[in-house]
Amino acid sequence: MGWLAKLPLLLLVVWNPADSGAEIYQWVDAAGKVHFTQDLGRVPPQQRVLSEARANSPADKSRVQIFSGPPPAVVPEDDRKPRNPDGDKTTRIRVSRAGTSMMVEVRLNNSVTAPFLIDTGASDVLLPQAVADQLGIQVGPNTRTKRYSTANGVITTPVVMLRSVALGGAVAENVPASISPTMKVGLLGLSFFNHFTYNIDAAQGIVTLRPNHLAEDGSIRGGRSEAQWTAEYQNLRRRIEWIDAEKKRTPSSHGREHRRLAKVRDQLIREQRLLDGEADQARVPMVWR
Numbered sequence: 311m312g313w314l315a316k317l318p319l320l321l322l323v324v325w326n327p328a329d330s331g332a333e334i335y336q337w338v339d340a341a342g343k344v345h346f347t348q349d350l351g352r353v354p355p356q357q358r359v360l361s362e363a364r365a366n367s368p369a370d371k372s373r374v375q376i377f378s379g380p381p382p383a384v385v386p387e388d389d390r391k392p393r394n395p396d397g398d399k400t401t402r403i404r405v406s407r408a409g410t411s412m413m414v415e416v417r418l419n420n421s422v423t424a425p426f427l428i429d430t431g432a433s434d435v436l437l438p439q440a441v442a443d444q445l446g447i448q449v450g451p452n453t454r455t456k457r458y459s460t461a462n463g464v465i466t467t468p469v470v471m472l473r474s475v476a477l478g479g480a481v482a483e484n485v486p487a488s489i490s491p492t493m494k495v496g497l498l499g500l501s502f503f504n505h506f507t508y509n510i511d512a513a514q515g516i517v518t519l520r521p522n523h524l525a526e527d528g529s530i531r532g533g534r535s536e537a538q539w540t541a542e543y544q545n546l547r548r549r550i551e552w553i554d555a556e557k558k559r560t561p562s563s564h565g566r567e568h569r570r571l572a573k574v575r576d577q578l579i580r581e582q583r584l585l586d587g588e589a590d591q592a593r594v595p596m597v598w599r
Contacts (some may be wrong), residue, residue: 436496470489
């Protein structure tokens, strides 16, 4: 029995039925960008009722949904770098289906091929630990970690940089990814899709990708947009501010709690330094941080 035949069982391991249905949920972020996911928990709380109603509506059942990424941002001609016309070709990939979940074969670092679920609600590519091991990725004391909100709560995972991620003939370079010790199948998230104008026809099972050149234009740095970089920095700053406020509220006689808070703050400052290093390497402007 091949891996595709085992897919329904595999998806039960990856997706908790209590946390996600057999539907594709659509939502729009603050920048007006359309996302889709099989996990209702990834949809912002204020959009879940509408998203769930849309997914379950009879009109959508007849054709499911077609999800498209936005066109490239407009960049002044003087700021644009020369482009290779051969790199502008449109790539069409047929997905494997299991219910309404969409799975594709992804080539990582031009060395390992593994199945991934498409999920533009995920900010980064998510690597199962087994795939990271195949790639020879080692997590050490200088590996940055990142917090992700999931249907099962907030988790913290290591963040690494993949040299390349290829879906069919569509290749993105320098793609951030997180490593999950529990997931059996990876997620192909925005750190890959940010490089393309994309269309995902769930009814026909076709993904269409065309390079948007945002990385060349500087609108995408290190696989992330300005909004994503800003959000990461703001999240860290808010957590540090919260720790500082907790220390002020905690009586000086509670020495153990003060030491615990100081340790957490030191860890957050370390994470901020690692993020600065990653941003410097990606040449992220200070205004994005």
